[in-house]
Amino acid sequence: MPSKMRSMRFISKKGLMLFAVILLTVLNASAQEIIKDTVPAKKSSNKRQKIDGVVATVGDYLILDSDIDKNFIELQSQGNSIKDITRCQMLGMLMEDRLYAHQAVQDSIIVTDSEINSIMDEKISAMLEQTGGTIDKLVKFYKKNSEEEFRTYFFDILRMGKLTSEMRKKIVEKVEVTPEEVRNFFKKIPQAELPTFGEEVEVSQIVINPVVSQEEKQKVIDKLNEFKKDIQEGGSSFFSKAVLYSQDPGSKSNGGYYKMNRKTPFIKEFKDVAFGLDEGQISAPFETPYGYHIIYIEKIRGQEVDLRHILLQPKITEESMRDAKEEITNIRKKILAGEISFADAARSSSDEKETKTNGGALINPRTLDTKFDLTKMDPSLYAQISDLKAGEISAPFEDEDQSGKKMYKIVMVTNKVPEHVADYSKDYLKIKDLALKEKQIKEIAKWTEEKIKETYIKINGEYRNCVFANNWLKK
Template structure:
């Protein structure tokens, strides 16, 4: 079934496509857009490239060096490029430009503050990997940090525009049970996808207790930081130094939120109670203790900085939690109580206890974990477990909620098998939805190619593109 093969092929190369979208090099371009932004076609000599420009899509340029840099970056990450042609790479870059161009035409707004936050996070990661900002600038062959930041900002904004455009194309697409059933029926029995061996897993979690003295220490420290800021110190600098929220540390605790932002209620309640410039008192959420400084109110949005401090767990509390877990384990092994009953009545993880401790796969949103795609740490914990065997208590450092003790059991094993409608409905529905989304994107792309200004250099006009970039009849 060709469409199924296309879907599976897309799924297999998706990491590469995502990497290309996210890569700095994949979209690197000289800022030579005055003519294009003025909506004037770039005049090209049919026998000579101008300034390395090989294609124009709306307001965006593709340089010949963009393809070289894409290959270079893929290779540097250990990805095989032997089966990727320059024409295929150009096709992917043209798609990205078309998405971004159309996003502008559709008045899709990407806020500069959000782009800067992403840029700061990427820069922090690059500096961590390469050792210093000077090494980052040298690696990307830029003249200065200012030039590098300017180019990176433009690239990240274009990526965000493309991403938002793709999301808009498919956001309203849904799949019905009938469509899923018809999709499955159309697949010849010999062509049905094979799903790898899977496990269903359950866990019991015991959270080590934090002493009142430790909580008060954290509250006092946050009050001290607030006092220092009110006396003239920089909240941003204090956030970089002290916050336990690693996602925002590099940007000085910065977030742009509104009432729809997926933050916990307690955090938003405090944020929306502040006036511009005001700093909150320390308050508690499930993640720890916070203080917030509200920098600016922009319509429905708040620009703020926050500092999160997570109280530390003592060794005594960890030992106590481990002993509690061992007692539960013994009761289960002595058949006094089942694992599911123990999870419902004694586990301290609210996300799983009501369901008998059963874990939900965050990638698929069902209870199946395919062995070959499982998180390496979880795989190491469960791969050698026998049926009904419970792990010894495991100490885990959760970046969101701190240290916890957990015990894991495999509740079900599913061998590698050809797709079965009743057993694999969720995965089949996902494939059916993907087919529908691919069809919608293909239709959209075909229409926008016809409507948009596109010019491709003669050197690439012999390419066999997946899309009709050359506008052949």
């Protein structure tokens, strides 16, 4: 769920600088200002001054000299060294980003206004929270005359960034590697250059959720029905209710908004309700493993819906938490006494559906296998297993999920794999991923070469002397 907003009466100079860094950081390298085709002529002056001129054009997009400066600031804000990056190289990166965005428009890739507005609300909320500032100070810092003008500026930046990312996805979406290609990729790596994989662990867990009383459940149901009545009869805003009260961290800051279709990976209970509603309709309160929800259908576009929802979670009493801790403590005692294996205890007693059928085994969401790189593991999980040897079980500990729902857990390290040089049979999935990335890079390079030939591209002034990785000058 979203972090709590901090309110401050002032913003320091350091905070203002942070605005700039955050704005650049929340956008990817492609997120630079989109300039209209008509550029007002500068008034002549006897004084010499640096003009922020157009240095390149790619399709419908212009690149200013200041855009190059912005990208250098972005890289520095992310802790990257820029001493070996030339302005020519940076311009090449910006041109590539604009080529993606331009071609996305040509290919009719749809990026809706509602989608960008939702992203913008979330990004602005994050900037304001991290700097402790206000929207007026953000507008002033970026030298805009109004919040509307700033949002228009920000909208164009986010839209181009979204077009760029969607185009990249489209280029590589059908790229796959066969087992034979993976094998050939591995064979061609010289023995001395084989990658080294860090220490890995396999982990299983048992989760016990505290029992929620019927009384507490009814309280949130009544509250959601109250929200629904206020919106339908009292004219209240669903957006505002979600921002103020929803306990979903993924959507609270943007008014509970989600865009989804039937393939979107939401839980079944949620999708069943969402696709059973008409446009403009608000559901009755319903339960999922995350708590109780109401859904408002904002827009239906064929098989896709724009919706907003509010999530409330029943309160967990201290007594329920004590009972959950006692239950998991007794489970641990039985495992240690040899009365039952950890895997069998998980299958029979764990409240976590995703892992109980696998004997409690956790799946790494990055690799989709059971191994976790210790250097990339979630810090909260690392804290529980870092001192455990293979076969050892942690003491019971309290934890909570992303929605803030509390529970008790025990975890066991089922296997430890020491740091080692890549082995084809043991590390097949990692090697496959490397082979796939190499093939995707080649596909992007091929696509870029083709599109440069058929796209209007112009480079101005001294930048025509640059040596680019891509054939931007069409020589």
